Amino acid sequence: MRFLKEPTRNLFxxxxxxxxxxxxxxxxxxxxxxxxxRVLLVSTDPxxxxxxxxxxxxxNTPTPIAAVPNLMGMNIDPETAAAEYRERMVSPYRDTLPEAAIKSMEEQFSGSCTLEIAAFDEFSRLLGDGQATSEFDHIVFDTAPTGHTLRLLTLPTAWSGFIEGNTTGTSCLGPLAGLQAQQQIYQKTVESLSNPELTTLVLVTRPEPSAFREAARTSLELKHLEVSNQxxxxxxxxxxESSTDPIATAMQLRGNQAIGSMPEEVNKLPRTTVALAPSGLMxxxxxxKISTPSGNSFASVTNKVSSYSLPAGLAPLIxxxxxxxxxxxxxxxxxGVGKTTIAAAVAVALAERGFEVHLSTTDPAAHVATMLAQEELTGLTVGRIDPAEETAKYALEVMQAAGPSLDAAGKALLEEDLRSPCTEEIAVFRAFAKxxxxxxxxxxxxDTAPTGHTILLLDSALAYHREVTRQSNQMPETVEKLLPRLRDPDFTRVLIATLPEATPVHEAAQLQEDLRRAGIDPFAWVINQSLLPLDxxxxxLRxxxxxxxxxVEEVKSSLAKRVALIPWQTEPPIGLAGMRSVAEPTTIAAH
Structure with a gap:
């Protein structure tokens, strides 16, 4: 790996x-x-x-890795830290506010932004407090802070006590009010991140267009915050290895094409290429073995998978x-798991059965019309919920409601809060309701539905709305009726999309827990891009x-009520024919 020739002390x-x-x-x-x-390896991923x-x-403390002298590892649990912050913020009001208001505050501080700040607080001790890691030569962080977190922590008004006195109930900034004692460490942390002699940010991606777009977006956002050593x-x-295997040759071609057309923001970065491992890197x-030039010094197998019990495609669900x-x-x-493709395939299949269907997405990188190759189909209409447009409308409402009572510093802080992922969740949620x-x-x-947290946040806000005006005094009728509709299995059915790999499956399991907490039980899981059905x-690849x-067995046996398996496609699924190949694939292995 090229960045290890002269490694910085911190690697994110x-x-x-x-x-x-x-x-x-x-x-x-x-x-x-x-x-x-001497190396410390740290993960802040929940x-x-x-x-x-x-x-x-x-x-949550450094633990020696027996097989690697000089290496210690630790898992930091930001969920626990976020829970502590949540209690710190809510406890002073337990005896003074109604129970509905307390429930709303608790859910408000359960979102992704609170988790970001909690995670940042945990690893800032390791990055900003030199004494805490003085025994190590290098610190390697698995999971870096987002651009939103860094922007928020560089705002000096975030430490002014504004939060404690504001009545708007902003969802993302609350934890900072309890962290003012950490200000100096946070400042050193942000300075370290932007110092190219101390810190390298490593963007990891797959040779896929969507992954490259995400890496490019992250790279550009962090460069704007002066995190430039990437x-x-x-x-x-x-x-x-086999030119006679059409699946293998197609996979190599698709990867080469994605690399050849990657966005300029990441194409100009120094690059390390790592070959596909034949199995999980455990x-x-x-x-x-990753350090070898080819990356392929792994033992491989030649025997076929002996049994395969899941039908390929979405047809039974449709x-x-x-x-x-x-x-x-x-x-x-x-x-990156293929939500948009799955949604489009379902929509096309239903329209071809004679139903009126409207297909919509919020993914800024998913151009559904392009995915359908601009082809028209009787009964199918295509639209898009623009997150930026919806967020701008929602932010304007909030600023008009709360802004007149704030000074310039307060308005700047609120404006930053309104650029957060939580604000976008709520704004898009309202568009989803319609x-x-x-x-x-x-x-x-x-495609791209609200998270379980968002659903619960709105649920608590509906009750809180009768007690306290939080951000907006408008509650659209479609929003009021939305929760019962989402929780009604005869009206709404949720498909959880994943890949047959450890991280996507385990993250999808967490998503399912959040949904069930919100009273929504997923209808089925869809395992996308599987090699199992292929000859x-x-x-x-074997x-x-x-x-x-x-x-796949974990999903079948312990996670999903129903499972559909979509084979890896030799051709990118584009156009009506491509959607049909996802719904009812014809290329399967004979086991």
Whole structure:
């Protein structure tokens, strides 16, 4: 890895779920420790699988990794830290506010922004307090802070006590009021992150267009915050060993095309390419092999998967949807798992059965019309909920309601809060409410649905609304009716999309828990881009097939009521024909 020729003291790994950032962080830490350097490897991911990858139980304090002298690892649980902040903020009001208001505050401080600040607080002790890590030569962080977190913490007004006196109930800034004692450490942390001699930000991606777009967005946002020392790792690049295997040759071609057309923001970064491993990178020895030039010094298997019990495609689920006659179908899941493709395939299949269908997405990178190749289909309409547009409208409402009572510093802080992920969640949620209402007389297929936290946040806000005006005194009728509709299995059915890999499956399991907490039970899981149904001769891909089996079995046996499996497509699913191939694939293996 090129960035290890002259490594900085701090190395941050970032990337969306499933791209391999934990594996790359572990491999980096091991290589540094193997050189005799003292290394601390830290994860702040609530769904961390650092223990699994290193095959060592970890705690929230540095733990020696027996197989790697000089390496220590630790898992920081930001959920626990966020819970402590939440209680710190809410407890003073337990005896003075109504129970509905307390419930709303508690849910308000359960979102992604509170978690961001809590995570930042935890690793800022390691980055900003030199005494805390003086025994180590390098600190490797699995999961970097977001641009929103860094912007928020660089605002001097965030430490002015404004939060404690404001009545708008802003959701993202509250924890900061309890962290003013940390101001100096936070400032040093932000300074360290922007110092190229101290810190390297490593963007991990897969050779896929959507992953490159996400990496480019992250790179640009952090560069604007002066986090300029960046490096790109393209993980999972496949080179086929069998030119007679059409699946293998197609996979190599698709990867090469994605790399050749990656966005300029990441194409100009110094780059390390890591070959696709034939199985999960678990254990120290497999991680050490990443350092080889080819990255393919892994043992492979030649035997086929002996049994396979799931039908390929979405057809059985679509049969059930058709019996509903109308209603809402939502695809949910982490970025990069194929939610938009699955939603489009369902919409096309229902329209071809004679139903009126409206397909909509909020993904700024998902151009559904382009995905359908501009082809028209009787009964199908396509739209898009623009997160930026909806957020701007919502932010304007909040500023008009709260802004007149604030001074310039207060307005600046509120404006920053309104650029947060939580604000976008609520704004998009309101647009979803309007779209869902249309499911009363036709099918509405929604890609990128609200999270369980958002649903609960709105639920508590409905009760709180009668007691206290929080951000807006307007509650649209579609929003008031939305929760019962989402919780009605005869009106709404949720598909959880995932990939047959550890991180996407475990993150999807957490999503399902959040939904059930909000009173929504997913209808089915869709495992996308699976090699299991395919007839493959390439030895590396055959081992990948074997690697998928335990994760597919985990979904089938303990997570999902129903499961659909979509095979990896030799051609990118574009146009009506591509959507049909997702719903009812014809290329399957004969087991």
């Amino acid at each position: 790994f970032t990337g969306k779920g499933g791209v391999g950032k934990t594996s790359m962080a572990c491999a980096t830490a091991i290589q540094l420790a193997d050189k005799g350097l 769904a961390s699988n650092l223990d699994e990858v290193l095959q060592t139980p970890l705690r 490096h790109l790792i393209v993980n999972g690049v496949f080179s086929c 254990g120290v020895e497999s991680l050490r 049969d059930d949807f058709a019996q509903m006659g109308r209603g809402v179908i939502m695809t949910m899941g982490k970025g 779209a869902v209402s249309e499911g009363a007389d036709r099918f509405v297929v929604l 493959i001769s390439d030895p590396i 081992q990948r097939q074997h690697h998928e089996l335990p994760f």
